[in-house]
Amino acid sequence: MHSNQQEPSPVAPSYGVTWGGVPRHARRAMTVAVATLVAAGLTGPAVASAATLTSSADPVSVIVRESAGSGNAPERAVSAFGGSVGRPLDIIGGFTAEVPADRIEALRGVAGVQSVTVDAGLELQSADVESQAAQAGSLYTIANEVTGASAMWDAGYTGAGVDVAVIDSGIVPVDGLNGTKVVHGPDLTLENHTPAQNLDTYGHGTNMAGIIAGRDAAAGTVSGNSTDFVGMAPDARIVSIKVADAKGQTDVSQAIAAIDWVVQNHDKNGMNIRVLNMSFGTDGVQDYVLDPLAFAAEQAWHEGIVVVVAVGNEGFGTQKVNNPAYDPYLIAVGSGNTNGTATTADDVVSAFSNDGDGTRNPDLVAPGEKVVSLRVPGSYLDTQYPAARIGERLFRGSGTSQAAAVVSGAAALLLQQRPELTPDQVKALLTGSAAAIPGATAAQQGAGLVDLAKAKDTATPVDAKQSFTLATGAGSLELSRGSVHVTVAGKEIRGEVDIRGKAFDASSWAAGLKKGTNWSSSLLSGVTWSGVTWSGVTWSGVTWSGVTWSGVTWSGVTWSGVTWSGVTWSGVTWSGVTWSGVTWSGVTWS
Known part of the structure; x- marks a missing residue:
């Protein structure tokens, strides 16, 4: 899907400064x-x-x-x-x-x-938001008309006091995510200890965080506010753990280390991480009981953290949600097209959204088509997909990434309303109150479309306790990676080794995670990649689950020969870097 709207060329990002204004590309005669x-x-x-x-x-x-x-x-x-x-x-x-x-x-x-x-101050920024408020994919429509988030706001629940961890490509403090809105955890990318440390040079993490908890500094009110950007849980706080840099690269071991950090630090240093958003997955086929990535995510769940995962965007007929969404404890989210209306009568499940096999299906769906969130000017996605821009501030995309972010915000609202809820109870509330989509199968939609207006008034399911087989994590890191691999210093990372080539013993690692000490501490220590040369590095199967990006087709979970050459960020040049494998769960940017 492509937008016919021609947007201005990107404006350089302003980190920590409110930005706006129309870019000038043609200089006038000397004054x-x-x-x-x-x-x-x-x-x-x-x-x-x-x-x-x-x-x-x-x-x-x-x-x-x-x-x-x-x-x-x-x-x-x-x-x-x-x-x-x-x-x-x-x-x-x-x-x-x-x-x-x-x-x-x-x-x-x-x-x-x-x-x-x-x-340009609030007038121009507000114009960007107001101009798209009526669109089906605007956060204004999603929150006020579709999901019932505004019903929670009207009752006094805006996510205040709840921290949502976002494992993604980092976050840039644009308006809506500046001030004290974001806390940065470790940066597990090569951009650590550079001017881009913790910042989102790819453009995905900021977009997701905006959906979850964005709130413009000028937004004095939230419900019914169509002139300021307001996310699903506008007073929740984001804890950002950066695992993808401007080249979209990481290894599944880094994603596991990020989850580990969340588990070990969720209630430390003033944090209250109750929700973990992961808009990614791998195409690994290992049983969830054995898979290290699924095990790590499940440990976060048992630690009291609601883990929300995108099911992937390979589409109907897949009959398999991605890893770790296939762990039945977690909340696996698919995408729906709601047409911007409060009724599900005209809704459909997005054709790109992975369906289940009848046993492990998506748990529910949420709006995931043409969702409008915050833009990172000059990031990779921004420069490659200018048709996705809306004015100077906003960026529109489709995918189960966006749908998962909507549900993470919904979970934060319920947790402010009822702080004592367990992850199992949050899942039961969301699925038990979801609205069925006519014509969609259970394998496609799970329980249906998220409905917070109903969830708000639904009694807490006191007997909600999942009893699936517990994951052991004792399987293969290699199988967890799926079909693609990262190359470091000319050597492809394969087998039971982490991103640094160090041996990975699944059994001892799994035991260590339960004790709070484990292998990933070496990855997190200093989070410095000194002496490591990244050449042709790819997301090793940690997929962005994309199908098409403005006409660029993902082959399975592989970038098909797409090359990013000569792009420079603050003196750091990436030239001739080939994308060969992974995607976040954004299907299209348009």
């Missing part, structure tokens, strides 16, 4: 102010007084991106115009600044200045 810059010696020799450079106009917050080799000319220009330089933004090769309003156009014309983005 009088630019001429005075020439006189000041910033673009050429001449003579002029400081009075001709400075201005009495009100200062405006801007983000300045510098061209390579510009030196400090842009900073000097800001000062010459009577402005002030703020803090550096190394990840985008720029800095923040305050500049008189009538000198911004002149600053754009200065040699060495790549772009100047104005912080």
Whole structure:
């Protein structure tokens, strides 16, 4: 599916700063102010007084991106115009600044200045949100019309006090996810100890976190608010564990280590992690009882954490939800197309959403088509799929990734309403109150579409206790990886070894996880990958479960020869890197 809407080219991200504004790509003729810059010696020799450079106009917050080799000319220009330089933004090769309003156009014309983005404040940002509020996939529609989240909000439950762990590609503090909204756990990628540490250079994690718990700083109210971005559980907090960098790469051992960190730290350092969102999976076929990834996720469940997992996007006829969604303890989420209406009469299960085998099916479905969430300008997804942009702030995608994020937010709302709920009770509430979709089989929809308005008033199922066979984790790490493998320093990681090539003993590891000490501590220690050269590194079977990305087809769970070349983030260049395998659960970005 492709949007016919042509959106502006990406604007560089502002980390920790509210951003907005229309990008300017064509510079206008030199103004009088630019001429005075020439006189000041910033673009050429001449003579002029400081009075001709400075201005009495009100200062405006801007983000300045510098061209390579510009030196400090842009900073000097800001000062010459009577402005002030703020803090550096190394990840985008720029800095923040305050500049008189009538000198911004002149600053754009200065040699060495790549772009100047104005912080347009709430009016432009609100325009982005308001312009798409009526769409079926807007969070406004999903929360207020489809899932019943606003019924929880009206009753006073917004997710406050609940932390949701998100194992993904990191999070950028754009508006809606800034301030104290996000706590960062370990960064398990090569971008650790770089300016991109913890930040989302891929663009997926921020999008998911926005669905779960986004809330604009200006959002004084949530229910019925169509001018500010508001996620499912707008007062919940996100704990981000980054496992995918700008190349979308990781090994299943890193995903396991991330789950391990959540288990060991869920109630430490002021955290209250009650929900874990994993919008990924592998195509491994090992029994869940043996699989290390499924075992790790199940341990989080038994620790009191509601684990929400995407079923995958290989589509109807798969008859298999992905790993670890196939562990029956967890909440396996499929995608539905709700057409933006409160009734399920016109709903269908998304054709891309994996169905079950009649024994292990999706537990329920949630809106997953053309869902609009927060954008990371300049990230991989943003630059590759510009048709998915909505204005300057938002980004639209489809997949069981998005559906899982909706359910993670729903779980956070129920846990604020009833903090004593066990994961089994949360699952029973969500499935017991779900609305059946006419014409869809149980293998496709599970119990049906999430319905929080009904769940809110449903009595706590006191006898809800799952009794499936407990996972042991004593199987094969290699089989957990599925069909694709990561290559490190020219060597493909295969067999019972982790991402660093160290031996993985499933039995001792599983025993250690239960005791709180285990193998993954070596991966988490310092989370530094010094001396490791990543060449052609792929998500080793930890799939983003995508089928098509704006016309790029995923073959099974494999990137089919798609190459990202010459893309640079803050001086770190990835050239000739081939994507050969994995996907998050975003089917299309359009």
